[in-house]
Amino acid sequence: MKKFIILLIAVGFSQIVLSQEVKIDESKYTPLVTYTAQQDHANMMEQLGIIEVRPGPSGNENAPNHANYDESIANPCPELPDILTTKSGKAVTTADMWWNQRRPEIVEDIEREMYGCLPENIPDVTWIVEVTDYERIGFTPVIARKLVGHVDNSEYPLIDVNIDMMLVVPTNVKGPVPVLMMYGRPSFPAPAQPSQEDTKMINEALKKLLIKENPELKEVFEKFPVYDPFKWENPFSFGQRRTGDPSPTEQLIAAGWGYATINPSSIQADNGAGLTRGIIGLVNKGQPRKPDDWGSLRAWAWGAARGLDYMETDTLVDATKVGIEGVSRYGKAALVTLAFEPRFAMGLIGSSGKGGVTLHRRVFGEAVESLTGSGEYHWMAGNYLKYGAEKATFGRKTGCDIPVDSHQLLALCAPRLTFVSYGIPEQGDAKWLDQQGSYMATIAAGAAFKLLGAKDLGVSNDYMAEKMPPVLSGLLDGELAWRQHDGGHTDAPNYQYFIPWASKFLNYERIPVRRR
CATH class of the missing domain: 3.40.50.1820 (Alpha/Beta hydrolase fold, catalytic domain)
Known part of the structure; x- marks a missing residue:
């Protein structure tokens, strides 16, 4: 089953990469500058003629440089x-x-x-x-x-x-x-969920794929005939009652x-x-x-x-x-x-x-x-x-x-x-x-x-x-x-x-x- 899921992910990922792969001739463009925040900050200080900025205060009231609250x-x-x-x-x-x-x-x-x-x-x-x-x-x-x-x-x-x-x-x-x-x-x-009928079709198709990948699973599914890999959830069911105000x-x-x-x-x-x-x-x-x-x-x-x-x-x-x-x-x-x-x-x-x-x-x-x-x-x-x-x-x-x-x-x-x-x-x-x-x-x-x-x-x-x-x-x-x-x-x-x-x-x- 893991192998099957990994295969699906790998195929999907390769399709995404292929669809997004665009060759760019970077030599035609000004090289992108890569700075750390500290380097960029220093660059701006230099542009402005700033030699030193004051450090910001600490939010910790016990710190030596604590913010003023007077x-x-x-x-x-x-x-x-x-x-x-x-x-x-x-x-x-x-x-x-x-x-x-x-x-x-x-x-x-x-x-x-x-x-x-x-x-x-x-x-x-x-x-x-x-x-x-x-x-x-x-x-x-x-x-x-x-x-x-x-x-x-x-x-x-x-x-x-x-x-x-x-x-x-x-x-x-x-x-x-x-x-x-x-x-x-x-x-x-x-996110909208499949209907009960659609979920049944998904489970039937998935079981067939899993058995094809691993024939031993046929016996497992026969042993647990009611088991489904995916459970259908009733969108109108009542979950645990939440306390407090509704969300914004x-x-x-x-x-x-x-x-x-x-x-x-x-x-x-x-x-x-x-x-x-x-x-x-x-x-x-x-x-x-x-x-x-x-x-x-x-x-x-x-x-x-x-x-x-x-x-x-x-x-x-x-x-x-x-x-x-x-x-x-x-x-x-x-x-x-x-x-x-x-x-x-x-x-x-x-x-x-x-x-x-x-x-x-x-x-x-x-x-x-x-x-x-x-x-x-x-x-x-x-x-x-x-x-x-x-x-x-x-x-x-x-x-x-x-x-x-x-x-x-x-x-x-x-x-x-x-x-x-x-x-x-x-x-x-x-x-x-x-x-x-x-x-x-x-x-x-x-x-x-x-x-x-x-x-x-x-x-x-x-x-x-x-x-x-x-x-x-x-x-x-x-x-x-x-x-x-x-x-x-x-x-x-x-x-x-x-x-x-x-x-x-x-x-x-x-x-x-x-x-x-």
Whole structure:
């Protein structure tokens, strides 16, 4: 039996290799640079004239270089760049001034100094539906599509980029439906199984093959006539009852939403060594970045936008009601995605910390220096390293020198639906993430939402005076929302609030339909 299975695998593998084997004359192309993260980091420091960067603080409060958790010294430069004042000092008083003057100024600074600029020569993406499966999540019928977005690499075939995405949509509601795109690893939720009759045919054919491979098995199967190599599973059987809330995806499907999962690492690796590969490396033809080139967060956001391109062609999806979600580093990516891609209607930004919602000027927990070291610098543009520089040709810089901050990144999302989610340190959503600094940024960003006719958190925009609401007390009356749940490093406990909140503002109602 082992021999038979190995043979099947070997034949399948050889067919895959033969079908994918393409000869490339590498001499025609600029050689691909292979750096370690440390080498690439050093290369960027040299480009910027940085001699030494400060080490990031430790999350261990007992370490000599532990992060600051003293609120009294957490705001060394409390005055934030004014969202509604242009660089020339003019007050922004109308939506027209925002869209045509102030917003482009903020975009330019954030791109150059923080997340990097999109290159002009990004290749096209062609989407292929690899598999369509008809499944059930609980008792809800769904269509699951496994998608691959192939990036045109004809200009530099030494690098191959294929975006991995899964789309799951309920079929028992009137469509098209809203969809929440989530950063993560795609998988089929509940792969469809053969019917009882089909399983019987599979078992009969398999027994014949096994007996042909090993005639002694005929006696074994005769001795156990009811035995089948594969057992049929009733899709409507009741398994062990699970305790706790339904999963986020189950909640979305039950509410009549679809969801998509997109794999960030299929777009761009989550490390500095990968910066000469992935979509960044493909565009740069295998060469290291320049200081204002995009980092991984912006690359992931670009990939999500390409996923939205596909959804605009799928009749099951209401492409005007697609959101983006992520937690931790993917929470950072979700915020960057929502800020820069105006077609996304909403965002659920989970526990994003520095580089996400938390103010860069704050010195509390995760620091600017955490993002300028060789472990995480790849998330950002090379220029961001300047703000962790201790010694450089331009002198010393800190987070206080950044001309923009995260409240302005949030402001770029206005007036679209933006839900900021955190948990509590006691359950694992560490103080390192600086929930207070994120709340301050959300408060400050509210001015842009109100200017554009949307509602913010419903409190003043005095970010230094306003106090964080108690845990479990959400501020959910406006297009800008905040809620701190009592769980850990996840946004799952907030889905039961996010879904009805978003559905209300999207004017979406689940309408059941019967399939004949």
